[in-house]
Amino acid sequence: MKLLVAFISVLVLVAIPYLGITYAGMSSVFGIIVPYAAVIIFILGFVYRIIKWARSPVPFRIPTTCGQEKSLPWIKQNKLDNPSSTTGVVGRMVLEVLFFRSLFRNTKTELRDGPSLAYASSGWLWLAAIAFHWSFLIILIRHFRLFSVPVPYFINVLENVDGFLQIGIPTLYITDVLLLAAVLYLFIRRIAIPQVRYISLVSDYFPLFLIFGIGLTGVLMRYFYRVNVIGVKELVMGLIALKPNVPADIGSLFFIHLFLISALFAYLPFSKLMHMGGVFFSPTRNLANNNRMVRHINPWNYPVHVHTYAEYEDDFRDKMKSVGLPVEKE
Amino acid sequence: MYDSGKIITGLVLFVGLVTLPFWYSIGKAQVKPDPSLNTPVINQMKVKHCIESKQFMIDNHMELLNDWRNAVVRDNKTLYVSTTGQSFTMSLEVTCFHCHSNEKQFCNQCHSYVNIQPYCWECHVKPAEEIANGH
Numbered sequence: 473m474k475l476l477v478a479f480i481s482v483l484v485l486v487a488i489p490y491l492g493i494t495y496a497g498m499s500s501v502f503g504i505i506v507p508y509a510a511v512i513i514f515i516l517g518f519v520y521r522i523i524k525w526a527r528s529p530v531p532f533r534i535p536t537t538c539g540q541e542k543s544l545p546w547i548k549q550n551k552l553d554n555p556s557s558t559t560g561v562v563g564r565m566v567l568e569v570l571f572f573r574s575l576f577r578n579t580k581t582e583l584r585d586g587p588s589l590a591y592a593s594s595g596w597l598w599l600a601a602i603a604f605h606w607s608f609l610i611i612l613i614r615h616f617r618l619f620s621v622p623v624p625y626f627i628n629v630l631e632n633v634d635g636f637l638q639i640g641i642p643t644l645y646i647t648d649v650l651l652l653a654a655v656l657y658l659f660i661r662r663i664a665i666p667q668v669r670y671i672s673l674v675s676d677y678f679p680l681f682l683i684f685g686i687g688l689t690g691v692l693m694r695y696f697y698r699v700n701v702i703g704v705k706e707l708v709m710g711l712i713a714l715k716p717n718v719p720a721d722i723g724s725l726f727f728i729h730l731f732l733i734s735a736l737f738a739y740l741p742f743s744k745l746m747h748m749g750g751v752f753f754s755p756t757r758n759l760a761n762n763n764r765m766v767r768h769i770n771p772w773n774y775p776v777h778v779h780t781y782a783e784y785e786d787d788f789r790d791k792m793k794s795v796g797l798p799v800e801k802e
Numbered sequence: 803m804y805d806s807g808k809i810i811t812g813l814v815l816f817v818g819l820v821t822l823p824f825w826y827s828i829g830k831a832q833v834k835p836d837p838s839l840n841t842p843v844i845n846q847m848k849v850k851h852c853i854e855s856k857q858f859m860i861d862n863h864m865e866l867l868n869d870w871r872n873a874v875v876r877d878n879k880t881l882y883v884s885t886t887g888q889s890f891t892m893s894l895e896v897t898c899f900h901c902h903s904n905e906k907q908f909c910n911q912c913h914s915y916v917n918i919q920p921y922c923w924e925c926h927v928k929p930a931e932e933i934a935n936g937h
Contacts, residue, residue: 515821518816522813523813526803619826712824771804
């Protein structure tokens with residue numbers, strides 16, 4: 473049911489630009505207004521979410537138990553998994569952001585015949601995730617060829633490496649295949665494992681379908697139903713020079729692609745995809761384990777009035793003296 | 803706000819990266835591609851017609867050339883019969899460049915604009931114009 477809702481939503485998102493372009497001729501709406509609106513919503517929404525998160529108090533440092541913390545000099549510290557310095561934290565964050573180290577540690581629990589409980593490393597999710605994220609990033613950077621005149625040299629390098637198999641014309645990009653395969657795997661994993669399926673929500677399926685739709689329309693445009701790529705670049709260059717105009721004969725497939733991307737951009741700050749910024753706010757990843765070296769004062773502590781013994785004695789000195797109790801100050 | 807220094811630096815960097823295409827395009831002239839048909843051979847033609855229709859060539863020239871290469875190199879077939887029934891030698895240098903002898907004003911116009919890097923020149927010799935100019 474949740475799966476269907478997400479699937480139909482994406483189908484609707486495909487239908488809107490298709491109908492709008494084919495029957496209503498609204499190319500300036502889908503070529504100019506929608507992309508601009510999406511970028512503005514993306515940037516403002518992203519900044520809003522980050523500022524909102526940044527205003528929540530930093531919790532007490534959580535010592536992760538992934539490795540040996542800094543202790544006595546003859547006990548070897550695990551400096552990456554349990555850092556006590558900023559450098560160590562930077563190292564841990566880099567590994568987390570670029571290589572998903574904590575996902576790599578993903579384990580699977582199984583009750584086997586016996587009965588015995590078995591734990592095993594489960595690397596497939598990590599592999600699919602890393603293939604997906606890196607492919608997506610490379611594809612995004614590759615698109616810079618449509619956003620720049622002259623195209624920077626490193627884009628050429630990236631394209632050559634990505635297309636070095638030189639299969640077919642236009643050359644097959646490895647990342648295109650990887651992206652679709654990885655999204656497909658992540659989707660199948662979600663419906664094939666009962667526990668994962670049980671906790672899956674519409675907001676889990678929707679981005680998968682949306683990104684698959686973006687990848688698919690892109691692949692169709694490149695390899696099967698070609699669109700006028702010169703027109704596409706004219707449109708894009710017009711948009712970024714703030715002099716938008718829509719060339720006539722681009723092809724509705726491009727507008728579907730563009731609309732799905734706009735939807736993804738506008739949706740991102742309000743969805744789980746915000747882990748893009750959120751990963752930098754993971755307390756167990758970005759705080760050094762220096763609890764025993766640095767005093768961490770709870771930021772939401774308010775000043776508590778403490779009634780000290782000296783004040784107590786001031787209040788009751790006469791009565792204490794009269795019953796013969798010793799006092800510190802006469 | 804906590805750790806505002808780090809977070810705001812990160813945010814500014816991020817927004818700068820997202821809007822990079824906008825900054826990158828500032829002050830750069832926009833030259834639209836304009837493939838030229840002004841070559842001696844084409845000028846002498848009475849009916850200016852490529853081996854297939856113009857739209858077909860725009861959409862499919864890359865696939866056509868790829869098929870030609872495979873046909874010539876792998877299957878030893880060198881004759882292409884177009885939809886109008888004419889025969890052409892399957893050759894980039896002999897057939898295509900016979901008319902389109904102006905690579906820079908023709909091929910490269912669109913290819914450079916959208917950064918397409920065909921690997922023609924890994925095997926082929928560039929058209930005569932280029933050689934004459936010492937490239």
